[in-house]
Amino acid sequence: xxxxxxxxxxxxxxxxxxxxxxxxxxxxxxxxxxxxxxxxxxxxxxxxxxxxxxxxxxxxxxxxxxxxxxxxxxxxxxxxxxxxxxxxxxxxxxxxxxxxxxxxxxxxxxxxxxxxxxxxxxxxxxxxxxxxxxxxxxxxxxxxxxxxxxxxxxxxxxxxxxxxxxxxxxxxxxxxxxxxxxxxxxxxxxxxxxxxxxxxxxxxxxxxxxxxxxxxxxxxxxxxxxxxxxxxxxxxxxxxxxxxxxxxxxxxxxxxxxxxxxxxxxxxxxxxxxxxxxxxxxxxxxxxxxxxxxxxxxxxxxxxxxxxxxxxxxxxxxxxxxxxxxxxxxxxxxxxxxxxxxxxxxxxxxxxxxxxxxxxxxxxxxxxxxxxxxxxxxxxxxxxxxxxxxxxxxxxxxxxxxxxxxxxxxxxxxxxxxxxxxxxxxxxxxxxxxxxxxxxxxxxxxxxxxxxxxxxxxxxxxxxxxxxxxxxxxxxxxxxxxxxxxxxxxxxxxxxxxxxxxxxxxxxxxxxxxxxxxxxxxxxxxxxxxxxxxxxxxxxxxxxxxxxxxxxxxxxxxxxxxxxxxxxxxxxxxxxxxxxxxxxxxxxxxxxxxxxxxxxxxxxxxxxxxxxxxxxxxxxxxxxxxxxxxxxxxxxxxxxxxxxxxxxxxxxxxxxxxxxxxxxxxxxxxxxxxxxxxxxxxxxx
Numbered sequence: 088x089x090x091x092x093x094x095x096x097x098x099x100x101x102x103x104x105x106x107x108x109x110x111x112x113x114x115x116x117x118x119x120x121x122x123x124x125x126x127x128x129x130x131x132x133x134x135x136x137x138x139x140x141x142x143x144x145x146x147x148x149x150x151x152x153x154x155x156x157x158x159x160x161x162x163x164x165x166x167x168x169x170x171x172x173x174x175x176x177x178x179x180x181x182x183x184x185x186x187x188x189x190x191x192x193x194x195x196x197x198x199x200x201x202x203x204x205x206x207x208x209x210x211x212x213x214x215x216x217x218x219x220x221x222x223x224x225x226x227x228x229x230x231x232x233x234x235x236x237x238x239x240x241x242x243x244x245x246x247x248x249x250x251x252x253x254x255x256x257x258x259x260x261x262x263x264x265x266x267x268x269x270x271x272x273x274x275x276x277x278x279x280x281x282x283x284x285x286x287x288x289x290x291x292x293x294x295x296x297x298x299x300x301x302x303x304x305x306x307x308x309x310x311x312x313x314x315x316x317x318x319x320x321x322x323x324x325x326x327x328x329x330x331x332x333x334x335x336x337x338x339x340x341x342x343x344x345x346x347x348x349x350x351x352x353x354x355x356x357x358x359x360x361x362x363x364x365x366x367x368x369x370x371x372x373x374x375x376x377x378x379x380x381x382x383x384x385x386x387x388x389x390x391x392x393x394x395x396x397x398x399x400x401x402x403x404x405x406x407x408x409x410x411x412x413x414x415x416x417x418x419x420x421x422x423x424x425x426x427x428x429x430x431x432x433x434x435x436x437x438x439x440x441x442x443x444x445x446x447x448x449x450x451x452x453x454x455x456x457x458x459x460x461x462x463x464x465x466x467x468x469x470x471x472x473x474x475x476x477x478x479x480x481x482x483x484x485x486x487x488x489x490x491x492x493x494x495x496x497x498x499x500x501x502x503x504x505x506x507x508x509x510x511x512x513x514x515x516x517x518x519x520x521x522x523x524x525x526x527x528x529x530x531x532x533x534x535x536x537x538x539x540x541x542x543x544x545x546x547x548x549x550x551x552x553x554x555x556x557x558x559x560x561x562x563x564x565x566x567x568x569x570x571x572x573x574x575x576x577x578x579x580x581x582x583x584x585x586x587x588x589x590x591x592x593x594x595x596x597x598x599x600x601x602x603x604x605x606x607x608x609x610x611x612x613x614x615x616x617x618x619x620x621x622x623x624x625x626x627x628x629x630x631x632x633x634x635x636x637x638x639x640x641x642x643x644x645x646x647x648x649x650x651x652x653x654x655x656x657x658x659x660x661x662x663x664x665x666x667x668x669x670x671x672x673x674x675x676x677x678x679x680x681x682x683x684x685x686x687x688x689x690x691x692x693x694x695x696x697x698x699x700x701x702x703x704x705x706x707x708x709x710x711x712x713x714x715x716x717x718x719x720x721x722x723x724x725x726x727x728x729x730x731x732x733x734x735x736x737x738x739x740x741x742x743x744x745x746x747x748x749x750x751x752x753x754x755x756x757x758x759x760x761x762x763x764x765x766x767x768x769x770x771x772x
Contacts, residue, residue, distance in 0.1 A: 140164050140384025140586055141274070144365060146391040147426070147581070152357045155381045163273040164384055164586055167257035170272055171287040176330040177296035178260065181321045183217040184328050187252055191218045191243035218243040221259040260284075265295060266302030266309075279307065281347045289335065290342035293321040307346055358396045360432030360442050365389055365579045373583060373592050384586030389579055390426035395419060398694045399429040406687045407434070407667070413680055414670055416443040417687065418558050419663045419695065422566035424596050425575035428661070429695070441670075448541055448555035449666060452646030453513045453629075454653045455534075455552030458564065460510055461610040462533040463521050465603060469739045470507035470613055471720030474517045476500035476625070481523055481547050490547040492519050495647070500625045505720035507733065511616035511628040513645065515551055522550035536601055537564035538574060552646055561655050562664040568611050568642070569657040571707070572602030604707045605736045611704055612734040614642035614656070621717045621729045632682070633689040640703040641692065645685060649674050652681055654688035659702040663692050711737045716745035 141162040144153040154161065167175070179186050215223070222242035246255055265275035272295065276284040280291050287295065297317035298305050307314035322336040331339075356362060365387060369375050379385070403415050419429040432442030441447070460468075476499050480491045492515045499516065509517035522530055527545035534543055541556040543549060559577055567574050575598055583592040616622050617630035618637060628634075629645040643656020650672050655664040667683040668675065675681060706712070714723045714730040722744045723730040735741075 139270075139382035142380060142383055142385040142387065144362065144387045144389060146357075146389060146393045147428075148393070149388065150393055152389070152391060152393060153362050161268050161274040161278070162261075162270040162382075162384070163277075164261045164271065165273045165284055167253055167260070170257075170260055170284045171292055173289045173292035174260070174272060174284065174287050174296060175256070176328075177289075177292045177321050177325055179217070179256075180324040180328040180330055181296055182220070182299075184324075186217050186256070189216060189218075191216065191240065191247040216243065217259050218246055218255050221255055221262065222246055224259070224262040263299045264302055265298045266306040279346060280344070288339075288342065288344075289331070290318070290339040290344055293325070293339060294318045294344065297321045356436070357393060358391055358430060359436040359440075360444065361389070361391055361396070361427070361430040361579065363432075363440065363442060364427075364430065364445055368579050369583070372580070386584045386588075387580060388582040388584075390421075390428060390581055391430075391579075392428040392695075395695045396429040399431055399691055402687050402691045402694065403431055403434065406690070407683055408679070411679075412669070413667060413675075413683070414439075414443060415683065415687065416447070416558055416666045417663065417691070418444050418562045419661055419691070420562055420566060420577055421660070422569035422657055422662045423573075423575065423598075425563075425566070425577045426581070427577055427579050439670075443666065443670075444558045444664075446557075448557050449651045449668060450554065450648045451552040451556050451561055451653055451655075452648045452651060453515075453518075453552060454561060454644045454646030454655045455556075456510060456513070456518055456550065457568065457610055457614055457644050458533055458537055458539075459518060459522055459525075459530055459550050460506065460613060461537075461568070461602070461606055462525055462529050463506065464609050464736070465533075465606045466525055466529070467739075468506055468521070469720075469735055469741075470505060470609065470733050471715065471735075471741050472506045473503040473720060474506065474509060474520055475503050476509070476514050476516050477502075479516050479520070481519060483523070483527070483547050490519070492516060492548070492551060494626075496626070498626045504624055505717070507613050507616050507720070508622045508624055508717065510613050510644070511619065511622040511630075512624060512626055513617075513629045518550040519547050523547060534564075537567055538601075539564060552648070558664050558666050561653075562662050565655050565657050565664070566662040567602055568607050568614075569659060569662055569704075570598070572600055572604045572607040573598045574601045605709050608704065608706050608710050609734050609736060611642045614644055615640065617643055617645065619717075619731065621731050624718065630685075633685045636686075636689040636693055638693060639696065639701045642704070643688070647675075647677070647681065651675070652684040654684040656688065656692070658692065658696065659704055660699060661692060661696060663688055663695075665691075706734060709737045710734050711740055713740050715741065719745050721745045 139162055142155040143151055143163075146152045219240065225242070250258075261271040261273070263272075264270055265272070265278070267278055269275040269278045272284045275295050275298070276282055276287055276291075279295060280287065294307065294314060294317075297314070297320065300317070303309055305314050305317045319340055322331075322339055325331050326333055326336050366380060369380050369387065375383070399417050399419065403417060407413060407415060414433055415431065416433065417429065417431040418427065420427045430444055432444045432446075433439050463472075464470075476494070478491070478493070478499060480489050482489055494515050495513065500514070504512070504514065504517065506517070506521070508514070509521075527547065527549065530549055531543045531545050539556055539560050541554065541560060543554050546553075563574075563577050575596060578594055580592065581594050582590060584590050617628050618634040618641065620628060620631065620634070622628050623631075630643065639658055641656055641658050643654060646653035646655070651666065651668040652675060653664070653666050657663065665684045665688045667680065667687075712732050712734050715721060715733045716723045716727045717729055717731045721741050724744045727745050
């Protein structure tokens with residue numbers, strides 16, 4: 088029997104040695120495997136982390152005005168130091184107690200999950216660590232397969248090799264889904280409690296930490312009782328993890344939390360037409376693609392003045408008959424910088440996203456005349472130049488063509504009126520006479536100097552704004568007058584930073600002197616005349632009816648065609664263009680439609696500048712002001728009943744006194760001292 092025992096001993100000894108060798112081989116292979124895995128992770132480098140984040144848009148006061156919210160998803164990235172420690176402790180306690188000690192995956196949890204799955208013959212229990220969940224959120228689909236789990240584990244390991252635990256935890260808390268379109272704890276804190284993640288109380292943190300397990304199931308909006316039970320589970324886990332004691336857990340459980348009123352409906356956008364232009368500028372100036380704009384976590388600081396935009400919206404909405412299908416557009420910009428402060432491209436963005444302020448081209452009518460009169464002043468005319476207003480037929484194209492314009496309402500002075508009156512009264516005959524005298528190409532060139540890029544033709548009717556131009560072009564052109572002849576570029580964006588706060592775009596205002604400052608100022612002063620009833624003659628100045636709405640100096644011009652109604656003008660602080668008309672070129676009903684643009688413009692510019700300092704336009708050194716008789720354009724005598732302070736380029740001001748009132752110059756003196764241009768117009772009439 089002894090030999091039998093010895094044989095058995097040797098048998099088991101051989102098997103023990105074999106098993107020992109196999110274990111050694113297994114350990115070596117496991118070590119090699121882990122070494123190879125580590126080497127592979129090192130060779131492959133850190134996985135690139137591109138987490139979709141909400142792009143946020145700000146107004147000029149850094150108030151949030153819009154967010155990209157791709158498909159209703161809100162994403163904000165915050166640093167771990169800016170997240171409540173309560174939330175961090177609650178998340179680790181309920182999701183991954185061994186987070187700080189494992190290398191990406193927890194073998195004990197994985198083993199338990201395998202046994203549970205084998206018992207149920209299905210994938211029923213998860214074993215994912217925080218690192219694995221983060222890897223899944225970054226790189227993988229959320230299907231429950233063993234292949235996905237294996238790949239997920241490798242991604243998790245790569246994260247552990249190349250990133251710190253702090254980085255991983257920060258990434259996880261910024262990407263996990265909390266329901267109702269909220270990705271990341273900052274979005275969740277705002278959605279559920281209307282506060283930042285760093286301000287969450289223990290009770291609020293425990294509530295939110297329990298939501299990711301089933302956002303549609305544990306959300307307090309979905310079921311308050313289930314959410315409360317889940318909160319208690321989280322607090323118990325925190326006690327078990329020694330994050331807090333039982334008394335603190337009970338106190339948190341009894342806290343009354345103030346949930347935000349939740350509404351699935353999105354609020355109306357602020358300045359949607361403006362926002363659309365901002366996104367265009369992101370593409371054109373920064374060459375960003377749609378994905379980066381929508382999900383790149385950009386911070387876009389715009390020029391929008393939210394208060395001014397709301398006032399623009401209100402005046403457009405309240406000024407136009409709600410039952411009318413007429414359209415309206417408005418552009419307001421800072422003339423010294425080109426910053427667009429408010430923009431309306433139509434009456435309803437949801438009904439029509441077509442931006443009439445930036446994309447449409449319409450006939451500007453008489454709003455084009457200030458460009459003409461700038462050219463006239465530059466070429467020797469003065470505000471006192473006399474031109475006869477009467478029905479006139481003009482010959483052009485080597486006398487092969489004729490053009491017979493009419494004044495509004497067929498009202499004519501049938502006498503001479505000053506250039507200042509012609510602009511204030513919007514006399515078409517005087518405008519075309521001036522245009523033809525300068526030669527038609529002069530106005531085309533002048534418009535180009537004013538920044539008009541639309542195609543123009545050197546024809547007689549160009550003086551009356553018969554060629555389509557854009558609203559932004561007109562606002563930009565008028566801003567040059569307001570800015571002393573300097574050009575600026577209209578823009579919507581001041582600065583853009585990436586998700587890490589790095590500045591990737593900064594607008595730099597560039598100003599270039601294009602116009603003659605003295606001529607620009609004299610033109611501006613003439614444009615103030617549309618609100619000055621001393622210039623009334625055979626008809627009233629075109630600003631009549633809204634002049635009482637203005638409490639500050641303003642220069643402007645109205646413009647009307649059969650299909651378009653305009654008002655464009657400026658103060659030293661703000662240029663505003665308003666257009667009203669029908670999309671399909673339907674003719675305006677002037678009794679109902681003709682006053683919309685003027686009223687919107689006047690009410691808006693007063694409202695927009697409420698509380699701002701009242702400024703007047705500052706004349707350059709080579710401009711002189713004298714009191715004139717508005718009807719004759721000559722120096723006002725003591726007996727003139729009306730006097731108007733009028734500006735001239737020094738040396739071009741009148742030196743003769745008015746002869747129409749006792750004590751003034753004689754009519755013979757007046758004829759003797761007429762200038763070259765006055766005598767020319769006297770001859771051609």
